[in-house]
Amino acid sequence: MSNERKKYLQNNAFKIWAIFCTSVGIIMLAILLIKIGMDGLHRISLNFFMDLPSRRPENAGILTAWVGTLWIMVTTALFAIPIGIGAGIYLEEYVKRGRWSSFLEINIANLAGVPSIIYGLLGLELFVRVLHLGQSILAGSLTLALLILPIVIVSTREAIKTVPNTLREASYALGASKWQTIWLQVLPAASGGIMTGIILALSRAIGETAPLIVVGALMYVPFTPKSVFDSFTVLPIQIYNWVTRPQAGFLINAAAGIIVLMMITFIMNGAAVYLRNRWQKNVRW
DSSP, X not given: OOHHHHHHHHHHHHHHHHHHXXXXXXXXXXXXXXXXXXXXXXXXXXXXXXXXXXXXXXXXXXXXXXXXXXXXXXXXXXXXXXXXXXXXXXXXXXXXXXXXXXXXXXXXXXXXXXXXHHHHHHHIIIIIIISXXXXXXXXXXXXXXXXXXXXXXXXXXXXXXXXXHHHHHHHHHTTOOHHHHIIIIIHHHHHHHHHHHHHHXXXXXHTOOHHHHHHTOOSOOOSOOOSTTSOOOOHHHXXXXXXXXXXXXXXXXXXXXXXXHHHHHHHHHHHHHHHHHHHHHHOOO
């Protein structure tokens, strides 16, 4: 048998195996989603969103969890987005190519793959103990900001790379400064890619549990937070708390919480896909 024939058979075998594994994964995911939907869909109601946690499963709600999640997402975005976009602009537009820039690129790419629990330990030491922020929303949001910062930086740089140099040269020819060119030409042209990266980064942060548990997020919070210095909980932690309870009613509540969390994640990822496709259609270089 010739080498080309062997390579052809190997490639086909790999494709068949990949299709088989993908099909099995899709089937398992579909079964899981159907099971969760059958268990928790009937539990979702206005009261479920507006009720406080309770020791009785029929009275328990996710008010403190979704309010805490909202607080965490907004404060995380306030910290991560300006710093991430600024760092991406600096690395792509101002830093000269050399050893220093290569060192930064490699380390930022590596940071994007660090396990989230490591960021939790860093947040525990730096924000909770050194800066004495305690078990607060501010400590949790700063920890998640560190987690998603490499993703925002990388997505910003990749979006800026798609902007052709001819656009910059035309701006310079009309007398614009470097910053005016970046602010008025480059960033608007790259905004779709940047927004896609930001939404995907936040959708990752919204499902994180380990780093928030490490920095002190509570399992049971009978009040909604009023400021960034209050204690908090989030949807993933509330779901984990219900799953560990022995009563069957809490498992139903956990299934309903999973549906809510999945819907939020699907909406955010859908928005990212829509923005990316719209941006690609509108961009004609």
